[in-house]
Amino acid sequence: MTSKKDKPLSRSTLAKTPTGIIGLDELTGGGIPAGRPTLVCGDPGCGKTLLSLEFIVRGATQYNEPGVFIAFEEKSEELAMNVASLGFDLEQLQRDGLLKIDHIHIERSEIEETGEYDLEGLFIRLDHAIKSIGAKRVVLDTIENLFSGLSNQFILRSELRRLFQWLKEKKVTAIITGEKGNGLLTRQGLEEYVSDCVILLEHRVSNKISTRFLRVVKYRGSVHGTNEYPFLIDSDGISVLPVTSLLLAHDVSSQRVSSGIPALDDMLGGQGFFKGSSILVSGTAGTGKTSIAAYFADQTCQRKERCAYFAFEESPQQIVRNMKSIGIDLNAHVNKGLLQFHASRPTLFGLEMHLVSMYKIIKKFKPQTVILDPITNLITVGSVSEVKSMLIRLIDFLQAEQITVMFTALTLNSVVSEQTDEGVSSLVDAWLLVRDIESNGERNRGMYIMKSRGMKHSNQVREFIIRDFGLDLMDVFLGADGVLTGSAREAEQLKIQAGHVLRDFAVGRKDKEIERKRTVLEAKIASLKEEFESITDALNKSYVEEDLRNEVIEKNRATITDIRNNKNTITDKKKKGR
Amino acid sequence: MDTEEQTWELRLYVAGKTTKSVTAIANLKRYCEEHLMGKYVIEIIDLLVQPQLAEGDQILAIPTLVRKVPEPIRKIIGDLSNEEKVLVGLNIRPVNR
Incomplete structure (x- = not known):
């Protein structure tokens, strides 16, 4: 927008005097x-x-x-x-x-x-x-x-x-x-x-x-x-506020920012959202939209980036208190100056005024992330088409500034309508839908990614769980009766765990049997070896005996031979001596 | 009215020697001689020479005649060609009537 002003004026163009009034110079291309x-x-x-x-x-x-x-x-x-x-x-x-x-x-x-x-x-x-x-x-x-x-x-x-x-x-x-x-x-x-x-x-x-x-x-x-x-x-x-730059020609970033929920990042191709994109989180009442937004804010501040949080429903203190219960301390970021809350009643002034005041705050604070929670409340001060036109302009402006924006929106009917949410769904880059899944007498939260431009994303419905230490996403179980959530899912998990234990036990028993068989076999092998050795011994013994006998026989014969020869001599002696 | 005892202080603002200015000066002098003989002071201010003086008497139109004394201040704009209007405007009682 300002580039027009910087261009050197050619002779044919009208010389302009900048008024110095915010927005008017952009509107007139340099002033009056x-x-x-x-x-x-x-x-x-x-x-x-x-x-x-x-x-x-x-x-x-x-x-x-x-x-x-x-x-x-x-x-x-x-x-x-x-x-x-x-x-x-x-x-x-x-x-x-x-x-x-x-x-x-x-x-x-x-x-x-x-x-x-x-x-x-x-x-x-x-x-x-x-x-x-x-x-x-x-x-x-x-x-x-x-x-x-x-x-x-x-x-x-x-x-x-x-x-x-x-x-x-x-x-x-x-x-x-x-x-x-x-x-x-x-x-x-x-x-x-x-x-x-x-x-x-x-x-x-x-x-x-x-x-x-x-x-x-x-x-x-x-x-x-x-x-x-x-x-x-x-x-x-x-x-x-001339935020309607009618050209769709802003720079885009392929840099990614984490949503603050690792499991959600996984669903988004493992890296989270694109920087400078617009994200819509919609869902029925009490599905945890604000929690998702607060996590995103927290993540932004942990990266040492600034975040502006526009609340139209709750006061900042209320949000801080509520988010403490799920394990994030937003107050610390506020004190560090990384997080700014701007709470205002939608009826305080007209839509356009909201837009102008947001515009001014954003220009001044220069956040990397902006959160609007929720945009649905703005409808009280304008018609759907007015809200839409305002959001178009806001998104337009934010994208030009490379600011990531997250809107939350309340869908009033429990039937998921694909075209609700002030009609901004076509404008946003990523759309997360948090919905109730009611079964077995309980209400659970399911989340899925309706769309996410320009990245691989999961098509799976995940169960969205809010715990003391934070948000998490669980794979939902597909049972015989359909998708299982909540205690049904846990029951299914327990059943599977029990199955594991039984199988482990069975396997263990078989292993032992094999072990025993091996012991028996090894014992048998040992006795056979012994037998073999005793036979060998016996055989060896007979050889030795044979040798001995032969030796003895030989000896005896020699002795006898000797004796015979001696007899003669003896007799000879006897003869001589006689 | 006790205009008889008072001295009239009149101030005429002009801008250069335009026809209107000259006419106005001439007209004013004539009326004063006729009706306020010896009891008036006329100050002619040429704004081309002293533009800073225009602010003091809130001068817009030229020529403008300002009656400073007697109070209240009255202003008559124009070349003063209508004698009756000028006299009424200045609240001067015509002498020879």
């Missing part, structure tokens, strides 16, 4: 026409004076362009007092020579007209004021008061024409304010003199909620947003 008068018109109390004064003050403080404010209605002290609450110190600016307020007062009762006259006095005063501070900006608020002070319309009209021509020659950027008239933009038809740029301010009350709107009716020689844009007057002055 430089060196030309612009008409700002509207009903009483719609902020004409403030807009023009802010133009002067911002010019003086931000763009170093001194300005002259010609007040036909209020005195300079009154003006200073009125805008002191906005932090504009008019007295100081006047002392610094950046601002000159000239109060022009016309008292009809004091004035008698006779003969020809002109408004040269006004020109001279204006000229003097411009010259004295070298003004680049001029405001005439509101010049129509001249018509009530002076009766000669012909003179007035011709002088006004001359005035606007004169302002152009002076090359000052001027804002002329005018009251809205019947069927005309201004009561005195000023638009016929100021034809370069006309801005209309309106103040409308619908559903007992008042909203101010700004519309650029005409901007000669420039493209501009033609819609009605809501604007907000608060402590920072005026902010217009």
Whole structure:
């Protein structure tokens, strides 16, 4: 949006003067026409004076362009007092020579007209004021008061024409304010003199909620947003909200952010959501939407990123207390300045105001994550189509800023309708649905991912459990009677566990038997071995015996042989001895 | 009315020597001579020379005649061509009537 402003202006483009008013410069592509008068018109109390004064003050403080404010209605002290609450110190600016307020007062009762006259006095005063501070900006608020002070319309009209021509020659950027008239933009038809740029301010009350709107009716020689844009007057002055960037051309990130619930991340391809995407969590009452949102906030803050939490239903303290019961301490993040709660009743102001105030908070706080809890409550202040258009703009803005946003939405009927949720389901990138599953006399939460653009995601219904230590997702059991949740699931789990135990037992018994058989077998093998060894022994014994016997026989024979030989000798001896 | 004793302080604002200014000055002098002989002071201020003075008397139209004294302040704008209106506006009782 701001890139338009930064572009060097080619000769053919109209030079523009930035107003410094948030949003208005984006809307007009850089500001109001430089060196030309612009008409700002509207009903009483719609902020004409403030807009023009802010133009002067911002010019003086931000763009170093001194300005002259010609007040036909209020005195300079009154003006200073009125805008002191906005932090504009008019007295100081006047002392610094950046601002000159000239109060022009016309008292009809004091004035008698006779003969020809002109408004040269006004020109001279204006000229003097411009010259004295070298003004680049001029405001005439509101010049129509001249018509009530002076009766000669012909003179007035011709002088006004001359005035606007004169302002152009002076090359000052001027804002002329005018009251809205019947069927005309201004009561005195000023638009016929100021034809370069006309801005209309309106103040409308619908559903007992008042909203101010700004519309650029005409901007000669420039493209501009033609819609009605809501604007907000608060402590920072005026902010217009042109969040409808009609192009779908924002950058995307393939970075992922965790949802804070590991099991949910698993369902989302194991990594969680895309950074800068929009996530819708919808479900019936009491299904834990806020808990999911709080977990996401907690996760964001744990990554040391900032998170803005817009609550439309509960007060911050209430949310903090409630979330403590499921094991997250949001207060710690609040104290560290990572988490900001902004709780407001939806009926506090109109939808557009909500949008503007959110826009401002987001611009200021620069969070990485934004949570809106719940968007359904906004419907109390607007119709479905209005809420949708607001959310489109919000999502658009957040995506351009690469901010991840999570909405929660209440679906009123228990039948899951695929097209509820303020019709934003088509806008969001990821849609989680938390629903009741009622069976066996109890109510359980089931969660599934309706859609998740650009990533693999589980198609399974998971049971969503809230416990003291946090949220978890469980696989649901598909039994014979369908999906089992809650105690039915636990019963099924127990049954399966029992089965496991029995089987384990049976297996154990068989194992033991095998062991025993093995022991028996091993014993048998041992005895056979013994037998074999005894046989071997027996065999060996017979061999030895045989050997021994042979040996003995041999020995005996030798002995006998010896003996025989000896006998002879003995006998020989005996013979000899005889 | 005790206008007889008072001195009239009149201030005429003009811008340069335009026809309207010249006419107005001439007209004013004539009326004063006629009706306020010796009891008036006329101050002519040329805003082209002293533009800062325009603010004080809330001057818009040129020429403007301001009656400072007697109070209350009255303003008459225009070239003062209508004598009756001027006299009524200044609350001057015509002498020769």
